[in-house]
Structure formats: C-alpha cells, structure tokens
Amino acid sequence: xxxxKISSAVIRRLPRYYRYLSELIDNxxxxxxxxELSKLMNVTASQVRQDLxxxxxxxxxxxxxxxxxxxxEIAKILGIDxxxxxxxxxxxxxGCAIAGYPKFESRNFVVxxxxxxxxxxxxxxxxxxxxxxxxxxxxxxxxxxxxIAALTVPKEAAKDMAKKLYSLGIRAFWNFAHVDLELxxxxxxxxxxLSDSLMQLTYMLNxxx
Amino acid sequence: xxxxKISSAVIRRLPRYYRYLSELIDNxxxxxxxxELSKLMNVTASQVRQDLxxxxxxxxxxxxxxxxxxxxEIAKILGIDxxxxxxxxxxxxxGCAIAGYPKFESRNFVVxxxxxxxxxxxxxxxxxxxxxxxxxxxxxxxxxxxxIAALTVPKEAAKDMAKKLYSLGIRAFWNFAHVDLELxxxxxxxxxxLSDSLMQLTYMLNxxx
DNA sequence: TAGATTGTTAATCGATTAACAATC
DNA sequence: TAGATTGTTAATCGATTAACAATC
Numbered sequence: 001x002x003x004x005k006i007s008s009a010v011i012r013r014l015p016r017y018y019r020y021l022s023e024l025i026d027n028x029x030x031x032x033x034x035x036e037l038s039k040l041m042n043v044t045a046s047q048v049r050q051d052l053x054x055x056x057x058x059x060x061x062x063x064x065x066x067x068x069x070x071x072x073e074i075a076k077i078l079g080i081d082x083x084x085x086x087x088x089x090x091x092x093x094x095g096c097a098i099a100g101y102p103k104f105e106s107r108n109f110v111v112x113x114x115x116x117x118x119x120x121x122x123x124x125x126x127x128x129x130x131x132x133x134x135x136x137x138x139x140x141x142x143x144x145x146x147x148i149a150a151l152t153v154p155k156e157a158a159k160d161m162a163k164k165l166y167s168l169g170i171r172a173f174w175n176f177a178h179v180d181l182e183l184x185x186x187x188x189x190x191x192x193x194l195s196d197s198l199m200q201l202t203y204m205l206n207x208x209x
Numbered sequence: 210x211x212x213x214k215i216s217s218a219v220i221r222r223l224p225r226y227y228r229y230l231s232e233l234i235d236n237x238x239x240x241x242x243x244x245e246l247s248k249l250m251n252v253t254a255s256q257v258r259q260d261l262x263x264x265x266x267x268x269x270x271x272x273x274x275x276x277x278x279x280x281x282e283i284a285k286i287l288g289i290d291x292x293x294x295x296x297x298x299x300x301x302x303x304g305c306a307i308a309g310y311p312k313f314e315s316r317n318f319v320v321x322x323x324x325x326x327x328x329x330x331x332x333x334x335x336x337x338x339x340x341x342x343x344x345x346x347x348x349x350x351x352x353x354x355x356x357i358a359a360l361t362v363p364k365e366a367a368k369d370m371a372k373k374l375y376s377l378g379i380r381a382f383w384n385f386a387h388v389d390l391e392l393x394x395x396x397x398x399x400x401x402x403l404s405d406s407l408m409q410l411t412y413m414l415n416x417x418x
Numbered sequence: 419t420a421g422a423t424t425g426t427t428a429a430t431c432g433a434t435t436a437a438c439a440a441t442c
Numbered sequence: 443t444a445g446a447t448t449g450t451t452a453a454t455c456g457a458t459t460a461a462c463a464a465t466c
Contacts, residue, residue, distance in 0.1 A: 195312055
C-alpha cells in the first residue's frame with residue numbers, strides 16, 4: 001500500500017468494485033480484464049486500472065485480474081476482512097432495520113448491542129439482541145470491543161451522543177441524524193442523510209436533464 | 210434558471226445549503242453573506258457564490274443574501290416547493306422507518322401507500338397507512354398521482370419491480386436495494402447503498418488518514 | 419459617499435481519460 | 443513467439459479557489 005493520499009472519489013468506488021467482483025465469483029468467473037469489468041460497471045477501463053493501482057498491482061499483463069484474489073484484496077483495503085463490531089444508538093424502526101440487515105454478516109459487520117432512552121423500546125428484541133437502556137452504555141462499551149456506533153437518534157440528540165461516545169472511546173460514527181457531526185480529528189463519520197438523498201431525486205425529476 | 214448543465218457535485222450540495230439556511234431561519238437570522246455561510250458550512254465563500262450563481266443571482270452586493278428568500282429559491286430548484294407523492298415497495302423495518310420519518314412533511318414529501326408481497330406484513334399499519342398487497346399496485350398508481358417509488362425490497366426483486374413500476378408510469382426511484390438499477394433514459398434513480406456507506410467508514414478506520 | 423459583498427472571470431488544482439511501453 | 447492486457451505517464455477535462463471589477 002502506497003502512502004500518497006487516496007482521494008475520496010476512489011474510496012467511494014471501492015465498495016462497488018467489491019460488489020461486482022462478488023457477483024462474478026457467484027457466477028463462477030475466475031478472471032476478468034479491466035475492460036470487461038469496466039463494461040459491467042459502466043465506467044472506463046482506464047479508471048478501473050487507475051483506481052486499483054492506487055493500492056498496488058493486482059493484475060497481470062496479458063491475463064487481467066484474478067477475480068477472487070482481487071476481491072479479497074479490496075476487502076482488506078476496506079477493512080472488512082476481519083469483524084467490525086458495532087452498536088446502534090436508537091432502537092426505532094431505522095435502528096432495527098439496520099440491526100436486522102442480513103447482508104452484514106457476509107461483510108464482517110457484527111451488531112453487538114442496541115440502546116435507547118425510551119423505556120417502551122428498551123427490552124424489545126431484534127433478532128437475538130435485546131434493546132438496552134442508555135444507562136448501560138458505559139459498562140457495555142468497556143466490556144466489548146466496539147469500533148463503530150450507528151446513530152439513529154433524533155438530530156437534537158446526535159451531537160451530544162457522539163460526544164459521549166467519543167469520550168467512551170468510539171472513533172467511527174455512522175450517522176443517520178440530519179446534522180453534521182463535529183468530531184475531533186482522530187474520529188470519523190459517515191453520513192446517511194436520507195432526506196438529502198431524496199431531494200437529489202426530486203431535483204432530477206424537476207429538471208429532467 | 211440557466212440551461213447549461215449543472216454538475217452533480219453542485220446538486221449534492223444543495224440540500225445542505227437548504228438545511229443550514231433553515232437553521233438560520235429558526236435562529237431568526239435575516240441576512241447572511243457568502244462568507245458567513247461558508248464558515249458555518251465549512252466550505253469556501255467562493256464555492257457558495259459559484260454554486261448559487263449556477264441558478265441565478267440571489268444576492269445583493271454589499272448586503273449578502275436574504276436567508277428566507279434564498280431558502281425558498283433553493284426549495285424551488287430542488288422541487289420541494291410543492292408536494293411529491295411517493296409509495297414504498299417493501300413494508301419491512303426499512304420501509305416502515307421511511308414511512309414514519311416525521312421530517313418528510315416539512316419537505317413536502319407525502320407517503321401515499323406501502324406495498325408488500327408477504328401476507329404477514331400486508332395489513333400492518335404504519336402511522337395512518339395500511340400496508341397493501343402488491344396485487345393492488347396497478348390500480349393504486351392509476352388512481353393516485355405518484356411521482357416517486359422507494360424500493361426497500363431484497364436485491365433479487367428490485368430490478369423486476371423497477372421495471373414493473375416504470376411500466377406503470379413511475380420515473381423516479383429511491384433505491385435501497387443493493388443493486389444498480391438499469392433504467393430507460395427518462396427515468397432516474399437515487400441509490401442509498403447502506404453497506405457501501407458503512408464500508409467507507411471501515412476504510413477510514415483502517416487507514417487513519 | 420465609503421464600505422461591503424456580490425457576480426464573474428481567470429488561475430489553480432485534482433480527477434478522469436487516453437496512450438503506450440513493459441511484460442506476462 | 444505473438445497477442446493480450448496491465449501499470450504508468452501524459453493529455454484532457456472539470457471542479458474548486460482566488461481575484462477583482464461591478465454595484466448595492
């Protein structure tokens with residue numbers, strides 16, 4: 001792996017490579033050229049090769065790329081080659097939807113706990129996880145190796161919650177609340193702003209390009 | 210509005226402007242300069258002015274921008290100045306989470322119906338909406354003015370469902386299934402690929418930049 | 419009027435695409 | 443070996459930032 005900075009445009013594309021390579025594996029395809037892959041994915045072959053070469057030379061001249069080797073390398077780059085344990089803060093519909101997402105297992109994501117303030121929600125079972133009260137958060141994090149917190153709380157609560165979780169050692173935030181978190185430099189957040197996404201759709205609809 | 214093409218980078222930023230302007234309104238702020246807004250949003254003042262000027266001159270030299278005027282203009286650009294009626298295909302946790310999202314009302318999004326194949330889910334109530342069987346989809350769309358379909362179905366079902374909805378006249382797809390939809394050129398989709406998003410987070414965590 | 423701040427042009431920076439020598 | 447296809451450098455394109463004249 002190279003030490004020059006990888007642009008976020010490249011990183012955003014990696015999961016898509018991973019997905020298409022997984023499909024090729026399911027189809028029993030052993031090798032693929034940048035040209036074939038680019039056609040499947042609707043990008044240029046040049047971009048495929050440039051993207052991959054940010055991380056190393058995974059191919060072989062005259063042959064192309066070995067599909068399962070390449071997929072495994074991308075998995076390592078993405079950090080999904082070993083389990084990532086997460087907790088979910090907010091046991092509403094969205095939190096439960098995430099907790100119940102079956103694909104997580106194959107991607108090495110493990111939901112270890114769900115927390116909520118609301119006593120009506122505490123005790124609810126999602127798969128094999130029982131929603132816990134927030135008062136148990138500190139102890140739980142201390143006793144489990146949690147690397148990611150998903151925030152599915154109202155936006156009013158999100159910033160304070162992120163701050164608290166940071167103080168408990170969490171450094172990665174998957175943020176569904178409709179605010180931009182302000183975090184210390186050693187922490188990261190990835191936003192899923194659903195209504196922003198929906199507005200992009202209405203833009204397209206209203207400005208048929 | 211101008212007829213040269215607006216880049217998707219600009220469009221992705223519009224909802225964020227909308228959000229920050231709404232906050233300023235809530236705070237009672239009447240006017241804002243590109244410089245002030247840029248500091249709030251952590252971007253350059255130059256970008257703010259360039260972005261806005263893609264759509265027209267909304268400001269005034271020596272004064273800045275009138276907050277509520279600007280927000281309303283952005284609402285028009287985004288197409289959220291009038292109601293957008295949507296249906297949700299898939300009445301699972303995710304579909305219900307979307308249907309119950311309270312903020313939609315203020316953004317002029319109206320969920321008119323939820324559909325599912327599973328007879329155990331059909332009949333379930335989400336707010337004031339009862340989940341309907343897919344067999345009623347055709348008639349429902351014919352009798353309601355639906356512009357957007359949210360797809361919260363398994364990825365195996367998504368492509369066929371999109372095709373069917375297209376044939377019934379739907380042109381905008383908010384796709385939560387983990388596939389890239391292939392649609393005719395007069396249709397649009399906006400993807401919410403949750404696991405892709407999560408993988409970006411693990412990338413950051415594993416490659417602390 | 420003087421000061422502030424836009425709208426817009428020009429300069430810079432970065433990302434994508436094209437081209438091709440290296441090599442399997 | 444000849445053909446195929448990578449890895450990588452160079453060219454192009456587009457997006458961001460800087461600068462400043464226009465003007466409220």
